[in-house]
Amino acid sequence: MPISPSASSACSASDLTDLWLRGVAANQGAPAEVLLRLLHPAAGAARQILCEERGLPDEVADALLTHPDPGVRRSVARNPHLTPAHRGRLAEDPNVVVRSGVVFGPRPRPRRPCPLPDDVLLTLLTTEYPGEPQLLMFGEMVQELISSHQMPPSFQYRMRVHENPVLRELATGVWHRLTAEERQALLTDPDPDVRASAESCLGEADPTGRGAVFPGPGHYRWLVLSSYALSDAVLEEALADPEFRCSVAGNPYAPPHAVARLARDADPEVRECVAARADLDPAVWAELAEDPHERVRTRARIQPLPRTTSQCRAVNHEMGGDAHDCGCLILESYPEPDLDWYRACAESEEVMLRLAAARCPALPADLVARLAEDPAEEVRHRLASWHPLAPAETVLAAFVARPRQRPHLLMQSRLPRTGLSHLLDHEDPEVRALAAADPTLGRAPAALLTDPDDRVRRAAAANPLFTGDAVEALLHDPATAEGAAANPALAPARLHALLDLADLPR
Numbered sequence: 001m002p003i004s005p006s007a008s009s010a011c012s013a014s015d016l017t018d019l020w021l022r023g024v025a026a027n028q029g030a031p032a033e034v035l036l037r038l039l040h041p042a043a044g045a046a047r048q049i050l051c052e053e054r055g056l057p058d059e060v061a062d063a064l065l066t067h068p069d070p071g072v073r074r075s076v077a078r079n080p081h082l083t084p085a086h087r088g089r090l091a092e093d094p095n096v097v098v099r100s101g102v103v104f105g106p107r108p109r110p111r112r113p114c115p116l117p118d119d120v121l122l123t124l125l126t127t128e129y130p131g132e133p134q135l136l137m138f139g140e141m142v143q144e145l146i147s148s149h150q151m152p153p154s155f156q157y158r159m160r161v162h163e164n165p166v167l168r169e170l171a172t173g174v175w176h177r178l179t180a181e182e183r184q185a186l187l188t189d190p191d192p193d194v195r196a197s198a199e200s201c202l203g204e205a206d207p208t209g210r211g212a213v214f215p216g217p218g219h220y221r222w223l224v225l226s227s228y229a230l231s232d233a234v235l236e237e238a239l240a241d242p243e244f245r246c247s248v249a250g251n252p253y254a255p256p257h258a259v260a261r262l263a264r265d266a267d268p269e270v271r272e273c274v275a276a277r278a279d280l281d282p283a284v285w286a287e288l289a290e291d292p293h294e295r296v297r298t299r300a301r302i303q304p305l306p307r308t309t310s311q312c313r314a315v316n317h318e319m320g321g322d323a324h325d326c327g328c329l330i331l332e333s334y335p336e337p338d339l340d341w342y343r344a345c346a347e348s349e350e351v352m353l354r355l356a357a358a359r360c361p362a363l364p365a366d367l368v369a370r371l372a373e374d375p376a377e378e379v380r381h382r383l384a385s386w387h388p389l390a391p392a393e394t395v396l397a398a399f400v401a402r403p404r405q406r407p408h409l410l411m412q413s414r415l416p417r418t419g420l421s422h423l424l425d426h427e428d429p430e431v432r433a434l435a436a437a438d439p440t441l442g443r444a445p446a447a448l449l450t451d452p453d454d455r456v457r458r459a460a461a462a463n464p465l466f467t468g469d470a471v472e473a474l475l476h477d478p479a480t481a482e483g484a485a486a487n488p489a490l491a492p493a494r495l496h497a498l499l500d501l502a503d504l505p506r
Contacts, residue, residue, distance in 0.1 A: 016481045020498045021046035023462075023485025025054070027495065030488075032059040034495045037504045039067065051075035052107070061086055070095040077101030080110050081411075084150070088120030092127065099124070100135045105148030111385075111408035112330040113149035118158070121151055126164060142170065152332045153177065165191035175201040177335060205253060207231045214238075222247055229253035242267060249273035252309075260284055268293035275299040276316050278309045295319070302350045311341055314356040327404045330361070330386055337362055351376045358382040365389055377401070385409065392416045400431055429453035436460040444470065449480055458483030465489075 024030055025038050025046040035057070037043075038050045050056075051064060052075045064076040065086065070093075076082065077090045078101050090102050103124060105113070116124075124141065136144065145151035153174045160171035160182055171178065172186060172194075186198035203209040204227065211230040214237050215221040224230075225238055225247035235258060238244040248254055249262045250273050263274045263284045272295050274280070275288045288300040303315055317326075337360050346357035346367040357363060358371050358379050368389045374380050384390045384398035385405050395414045398405055400423070409415050415434075423435035424445060429452075435441075436448045436459040444465035448456050461474045461483030474484035475498075484490075485498060496506070 016476065016478060017502045018044065018046075019478060019481040020475070020485040021502055021504075022049055023482040023487075024495055024498060025049035026486045027462075027490070028054075028486075028488055029464075029490070030495055031492050032057050032063075034492055034499065035060045036063055037496075037499050037506060039063070039072065040504050042502065042504060047072070048075060052079050053081075055081040065089050070098050073098045074101040078104065078107045080106035080108060082106075084114045084116045084120070088116050088123075091116075091120045091123040096129070096132055096135050103136060103141055103144050103148075103150075105144075105150050108407075109148065110411060111327070112411075115152040115155065115332065116145075116150045118155060121145065121155060122167075125167065138166070146173070149329065149331055153334045154332060157334070160186065165189070165194050169194045169197045172197040172201050203228075205229050207234075207253075211253075226251050245270045246273050250276070252279075256281060263288055268296050271296045272299050272319075276312055276319070278307050278312045280305060298352070302348075302352050308338070311338070314345075314359070315352060317359070318352045318355040325402060325404050326382065326385070327408075330408075333360070333362060339364070343367060346371055351379065354379045355382055359386045361387055363387060381405070384414075388414070390414060396420075399434070400426070400428070403428070403430065406430055424448065429456050432456045433459040437463055439464050441465060449474070454479075458486070462486040462488075 021038065021043055022045060024034065025043070026049055035050060038046050041047070043050075050060075051072055056064065056079075061076070061082065064072055067073055073090060073093060073095065074097055077087055077098055079087070087102055087106075090098050093099050093102075102116075102120075124145070125138070142151070156170045156174045157177060159167040160178070162168050168186070168189060168191070171182075175183065175198075178186075183198065183201075186194055187202075189195050189198065207229040208231065209228065210224050211228040211234055214234050215224040225244055228251075230238065230248075230251070230253070235248070235255075238248050239258060239261065245262060245265055245267065246269055248258060249265075249270050254262075259274060259277065259279075260281065262270055265271055268291070271288060271291060271293065274284070275291075275296050276299055280288075282305055285300055285305055288296055291297045291300065299315075299319060303312065317328075339360075339362060342357050342360045342363055345353035346363065347370070348354060354371060354374060354376065355378065357367065359382060363371075368383065368387055369391075371379055371383045372391050372394045374383075380394050381398040381402055384395040385402075385408060392414055393416070395409060395412065396416050399409045399415060417434075418438055418440040420435040420438040421441050423431050424441075424447075426432050426435065432448065432451065433453070433455045436445045436456055441463070445460045445463055448460035451457050451460070457480055461480035464487060466474060466484070466487060467489050471484050471487055471489060474480040474487075485495075
């Protein structure tokens with residue numbers, strides 16, 4: 001039925017212009033010729049929405065990537081909806097600010113980062129621009145690419161045999177993942193900088209290096225005590241202070257006598273750290289498996305020996321205090337996961353192991369189906385966030401139950417957009433907004449047009465079930481104008497007319 005704007009909300013078309021522009025910029029049904037008009041500076045905030053906050057048709061993406069305004073190109077370089085290949089085209093941009101946008105990566109950073117293609121990374125790292133000021137030195141660029149997860153560990157590993165020594169040096173960043181032969185090749189590399197970088201990696205295991213002197217306060221202290229071989233004096237000083245025992249308990253270079261001593265520490269948190277080690281002596285493991293503290297017993301028992309460091313890390317994540325609403329990044333699996341171990345985890349009676357299995361994106365379809373029916377709700381929710389084959393109903397259930405997961409799940413094609421009528425009255429406005437956009441509802445969601453939450457009103461007004469006079473009425477109500485302009489039911493001619501009212505050139 002036609003929808004009439006309230007008298008109190010009615011206003012002139014000129015007052016609504018900005019709302020219309022924003023809505024058109026987000027309209028997924030808008031053709032390229034409409035969207036391209038929003039590149040005019042007069043489009044204001046709508047231009048930013050177009051460049052940074054939505055996926056783009058190829059024709060529009062091409063126009064933005066080659067736009068004469070470097071500000072437009074830099075915005076596109078940081079668009080989280082574009083593929084790395086699209087963004088990577090700007091790696092050779094003549095403007096250093098645009099190239100830096102590629103290096104810094106998408107904003108906001110997606111929970112599942114997508115690495116840049118190898119050829120793009122090589123261009124960024126090796127192309128020189130004589131006479132141009134540098135915004136980032138080589139080392140800063142590498143750190144930004146690593147911290148934004150656009151340079152994956154597998155790329156660093158592949159560079160170990162590259163002809164360029166600057167790139168070979170990158171392989172020392174994954175030192176712990178190299179074989180003895182690969183490490184030796186870097187230690188004997190013909191380039192002195194590569195050799196020096198490799199030799200510095202050996203220093204972690206040398207108690208006469210960083211661990212020879214008790215470190216000063218701050219992050220550096222934690223880093224040394226938890227990651228470097230310690231001299232006897234530093235080790236004894238750390239063991240004598242309860243504040244530092246957890247760090248030593250997780251230190252991969254802690255000697256067996258120190259590990260055995262920490263396994264009997266009065267603090268159960270310290271004993272739990274010991275129980276999480278991959279190199280436990282069987283007698284120490286057996287003692288911890290009978291520990292009086294439940295978490296210590298559990299941590300030991302759920303992983304009988306032998307076990308690997310990567311397996312222990314996977315379980316450690318599930319034992320963490322915030323694991324049950326995990327918002328951590330979903331990164332590339334490198335090296336390839338041990339699928340036999342993950343299969344055993346998926347079939348285990350231990351919920352912690354099944355949670356670990358649900359985080360493995362390479363888990364085969366039969367086990368995905370099994371975990372989607374898991375009796376533990378958190379296993380099903382973890383699967384929804386992590387696995388590309390998670391069933392649609394599992395993903396929807398996670399969206400409803402886990403607000404922290406929603407920004408990530410909204411980016412996924414696996415999240416259902418139809419069949420959501422049962423959620424129209426949900427207490428959470430984000431859930432109502434998802435349901436309000438369902439184009440298969442029995443009728444247009446008119447009741448949600450007056451919802452107290454603006455996200456719900458926008459989603460309802462953008463539902464293509466509103467057509468004709470109903471959409472026109474919504475366009476002239478400031479409470480629904482932006483959503484109505486984003487309605488894909490609007491014909492291209494009507495979208496052009498809205499842009500004409502803003503004096504945007506055709």
